[in-house]
Amino acid sequence: MGFTRKRIGRNGTVRFQALYDDVKGVRQSAGTYATEKEANKAWQRAEAKLAEGRLGDPRRGRQTFKTYVEEKWLPNHSMEPSTRESYTRHINLHLMSEFGPMKMRDILPEYVREWVVKMQRKGASPRTIQYCKASILNATFTTAFDDQVIFLHPSKGVKTPTVPRKPRKIITAEQFDRLYRALPTADAQLLIEMSIESGLRWGELTELRVKDIDLDTRILTVSRTVMELSRDYHPTGGRFLVKEYPKDKEYRRLKLSTQITEKLRTHVEAERLADGDLLFVYRNDDGPKSRPRQPVDPDELGLTEPNEAGRRYKHGTMTAYNLAKCRCGHCKNSYAVYRAKRRADGRDNPRPPRLRDTDGHIPRDWFRRQIWDPARTVADLGFKPRVHDLRHAHASWLLAGGADLQVVKERLGHSTIATTEKYLHTLPDADETALKALSKIRRG
Structure with missing residues (x-):
């Protein structure tokens, strides 16, 4: 219990100090006051506020969702930095405007269901709604329920829109060869071939170092991964954070083929890489610059859609680019040819290349925009596989080739x-055996 202590200063002035014990039994001061009455009120207020933090006290539920999430849950909830970044972004975008001002004890399942309907009306995807509800709200309210901040779990049992499971489209060996040939550099080709040969995740692939591969036994050890974060969520304000364990939190070992091992050996020797060096390094530029194609005769390309004034222009011309605001490949190429000619004549100075802030790791978005997407366009596969889809292809190819399921796992x-x-x-010809069996029975 708190109490008041009388104190006399050097000049004889009498003051009263308010004292109380915190939850750990440590004596704390609530301030010094001119009268004993004020001091008594001060330690009583401090004890009342302290009581709000004790288990079983219904006053704990008076704190708002915003206060609980920002001051209690997020700072003290153990999670990966990338998860914390994602959670914070989704909370601020989708949850705080709805639940932020509400007291924790006042949030009921009906309000969570109303939020789900509002999200649907705003056009949010079922996956986003499910992520916010199943991952964030459930975790928040479960912790609050366990800590007796609330006595009803508001999001438990609340349904969200169905997220359909679309069939995976797996890149075939022929399609991969076309994509491989379309890659602009030997480094990019080696990285992508390593991806399809090993099935590594992007963070594991770009954190590979020479010491992780025994080039004699062809054994690769996956022991780390790298995450790319915003500066606010990085412990030291950087961009790349290396974790000393992969996603599944267990080291794993796998054997590489002879041909990819020899390519890696040649790469290590040519680049004179040491054991601790990254195998795949960002080259500190903004990627290969595409050159404009030769101009095409506009008479062969037809006309643009009408602009606001109802006028149409020939594709592949500067007027179509500027006045019709057409951004088709021909009109964009016309603008590129125009700019290239001005630079060649010395009338324009090209912007200096933008340098990425990196410690040598390859930024995911840079690789996608500068390397992967252009190669994918040139290869013209009929669909748009991601780099991560090479991991899916690795698994599918192994199983289709007869590899043991446990080994692939x-x-x-x-x-x-x-x-x-x-x-x-998952491959296009996967059902051939079933069709052959059906045909065999029908032929009788």
Whole structure:
């Protein structure tokens, strides 16, 4: 229990200090006052506020969702930095405007259901709604329920829109060869071939170092991954954070083919890489610059859609680019040819290349925009695979080739074999055996 202590200063002035014990039994001061009455009120206020933080006290539920999330839950909830960044972004975008001002004890399941409907009306995707509800709200309210901040779990049992599971489209060996040939540099080709040969995740692939591969036994050890973060969520304000364990939190070892191992050996020797050096390094430029194609006869290209004034212009001309605001490939190329000619005549100075802030790791978005997307366009595969889809292709190719399911599971670092089973029969010719069996019976 708190109390008041009388204090006399050097000049004889009498003051009263308010004292109380915190939850750990440590004596604390609530301030010094001119009268004993003020001091008594001060330690009583401090004890009342302290009581709000004790388990079982209903006053704990008076704090708002915003206060609880920003001051209690987010700072003290253990999670990966990338997860914290994602959670914070989704909370600020989708949750705080709805639940922020509400007291924790006043949030009921009906309000969570209303929020789901509002999100649908705003056009949010089912996946976003499910992520916010199942991952963020559930975790927040579960912690609050366990800590007796609330006595009803508001999001438990609340339904969200169905997220359809679309069939995976797996890149075939022929399509991969076309994509491989379209890559602009030998370094990019080696990185992508390593991806399809190993099935590594992007963070594991770009954190590979020479010491991780035994070039004699062809054994690759996956022991780390790298995350790319905003500066606000990086412990030291950087951009790349290396974790000393992969996503599945277990080291794993896998064997590489002879041909990719020899390519890696040649790469290591040519670049004179040491054991601790990254195998794949960002080259500190903004990627290969595409040159404008030769101009095409506008008479062969037809006319643009009408602009606001109802006028149409020939594709592949500067007037179509400026007045019709057409951004088709021909009109954009016309603008590129025009700018290139001005630079060649000395009338324009090109902007200096933008340098990325990196410690040598390859930024994911840079690789996608400067390397992957242009190569994918040139290859013209009929669909748009991501770099991560090469991991799916690795699993599908292994299983289609007769590899053991458990071996593939361990190779990819899946937590359950059910995840690996999803890659069975994903290639275009996977159902051929079933069709042959059906045809055999029908022919009788």
